[in-house]
Amino acid sequence: MGAIARSAANLVTTSGVWLKGGVNNASMDNISAFPSGISGDGITLISSQTASSSASISFTSGITSTYKAYKFVFINMHPATNNAEFTFNMSTDSGSNYNVTKTTTAIDTSHSESDVSSDLSYDTGEDLAQSTGFQTIAKNISNDNDGSFSGTLQLFNPSSTTYVKHFISNTNKMETSVTANYLVAGYGNTTSAVNAVRFQMSSGNIDDGKIYMYGIK
Amino acid sequence: MGSITRSFANNIGSSGILSASAVTNATVEDVTAFGTAPSPATLVLISTQTASSSANISFTTGLDSTYDEYIFKFINIHPATDSAHFEFNMSTDGGSNYNVTKTTTSFYAYHNESDTDTAVAYTAAQDLAQSTAFQRLIPDAGNDNDQANSGTLTIFNPSSTTYVKHFIANSNSAHQDNYSINWFIAGYGNTTSAVNAIQFKFSSGNIDDGIIKMYGVKKS
Numbered sequence: 001m002g003a004i005a006r007s008a009a010n011l012v013t014t015s016g017v018w019l020k021g022g023v024n025n026a027s028m029d030n031i032s033a034f035p036s037g038i039s040g041d042g043i044t045l046i047s048s049q050t051a052s053s054s055a056s057i058s059f060t061s062g063i064t065s066t067y068k069a070y071k072f073v074f075i076n077m078h079p080a081t082n083n084a085e086f087t088f089n090m091s092t093d094s095g096s097n098y099n100v101t102k103t104t105t106a107i108d109t110s111h112s113e114s115d116v117s118s119d120l121s122y123d124t125g126e127d128l129a130q131s132t133g134f135q136t137i138a139k140n141i142s143n144d145n146d147g148s149f150s151g152t153l154q155l156f157n158p159s160s161t162t163y164v165k166h167f168i169s170n171t172n173k174m175e176t177s178v179t180a181n182y183l184v185a186g187y188g189n190t191t192s193a194v195n196a197v198r199f200q201m202s203s204g205n206i207d208d209g210k211i212y213m214y215g216i217k
Numbered sequence: 218m219g220s221i222t223r224s225f226a227n228n229i230g231s232s233g234i235l236s237a238s239a240v241t242n243a244t245v246e247d248v249t250a251f252g253t254a255p256s257p258a259t260l261v262l263i264s265t266q267t268a269s270s271s272a273n274i275s276f277t278t279g280l281d282s283t284y285d286e287y288i289f290k291f292i293n294i295h296p297a298t299d300s301a302h303f304e305f306n307m308s309t310d311g312g313s314n315y316n317v318t319k320t321t322t323s324f325y326a327y328h329n330e331s332d333t334d335t336a337v338a339y340t341a342a343q344d345l346a347q348s349t350a351f352q353r354l355i356p357d358a359g360n361d362n363d364q365a366n367s368g369t370l371t372i373f374n375p376s377s378t379t380y381v382k383h384f385i386a387n388s389n390s391a392h393q394d395n396y397s398i399n400w401f402i403a404g405y406g407n408t409t410s411a412v413n414a415i416q417f418k419f420s421s422g423n424i425d426d427g428i429i430k431m432y433g434v435k436k437s
Contacts, residue, residue: 016224115346120339150373
């Protein structure tokens with residue numbers, strides 16, 4: 001037996017399996033892609049949508065029992081109509097109707113560029129009590145060329161058929177010459193699975209902006 | 218043919234390729250590097266910096282159009298000087314100057330260790346109105362040996378040349394007077410120039426200890 005063959009034989013178990021030392025795979029340098037669905041951190045980008053004079057943006061697929069939490073990220077949402085409010089609602093029939101009953105809270109904190117006003121208050125004008133209406137998550141958004149809002153909305157366990165559907169939103173917006181941090185939370189008071197979410201302005205189109213939907217395992 | 222050789226031969230397909238069961242490392246536990254495959258992570262760690270009596274910590278690379286959402290996590294930030302304010306600013310010139318104009322809000326919830334004082338309130342002393350000054354994230358940080366401060370700062374779409382730069386921060390501090398304080402700071406950098414660097418520092422004295430991590434959230 002030659003030296004190489006003998007060395008190789010020493011790397012094989014009695015059942016004919018190569019030992020780890022028999023494979024030079026410390027660097028798998030030919031791998032150029034991982035299979036879809038492989039996530040290294042438990043967070044997966046499911047889909048994204050870009051507004052372009054859009055009446056609404058709806059996510060009607062991807063909200064399932066695959067993930068226990070979903071995170072929507074809003075990037076520079078810009079209204080066509082000045083001081084419009086950005087709102088959302090949920091659906092239990094895959095988007096045929098967006099009318100889940102909700103009870104919510106809303107905290108508004110704001111500060112003007114001129115430093116003449118600042119505020120922290122509960123916003124009774126924007127909370128909901130067993131209402132099927134759309135929930136505001138950013139209000140009075142400027143449609144100045146550089147005006148927009150950004151932030152996040154987390155939706156927990158939407159596929160549950162046992163519990164209500166909790167959500168927490170945190171956004172920052174630019175009203176004309178005012179910044180406002182808006183914190184909204186609540187629950188969809190339904191034990192039906194939520195399987196679609198819609199976003200729209202209270203008035204006019206979503207002129208620009210992007211929404212990402214991530215799933216969190 | 219010996220038994221080992223025969224067993225091994227059974228693990229080879231007709232085209233001469235080893236079957237998966239022929240290799241003991243199906244979990245690829247010894248792999249230390251992959252080729253050109255991008256990270257399967259969605260929350261991508263871009264860089265980490267550890268303070269050690271540091272005057273400041275600056276991130277001058279990696280903040281670009283690759284991501285629309287950047288998350289900074291500051292972990293156990295410990296000031297050298299008691300009651301110093303942990304603060305940040307942005308740069309539009311790669312870190313030559315940290316002086317972006319900002320308008321911000323600040324409110325907090327606090328509770329002292331002796332259980333005699335609680336509140337939630339807006340804090341006008343910590344907000345900014347069209348100011349280029351550093352924005353406080355954690356005011357009046359304590360520097361007892363066990364006191365430190367942790368939290369997150371999210372910046373949205375810093376590379377935009379159209380919109381202002383929104384940010385949202387939430388942190389919890391060990392206040393110098395032995396309070397736990399939950400800080401909510403948010404606002405926008407009022408610039409349409411791309412923000413490409415960020416600096417963290419204390420208002421007085423060094424960052425004695427702590428770690429700051431910068432993550433990007435994948436957008437495709």
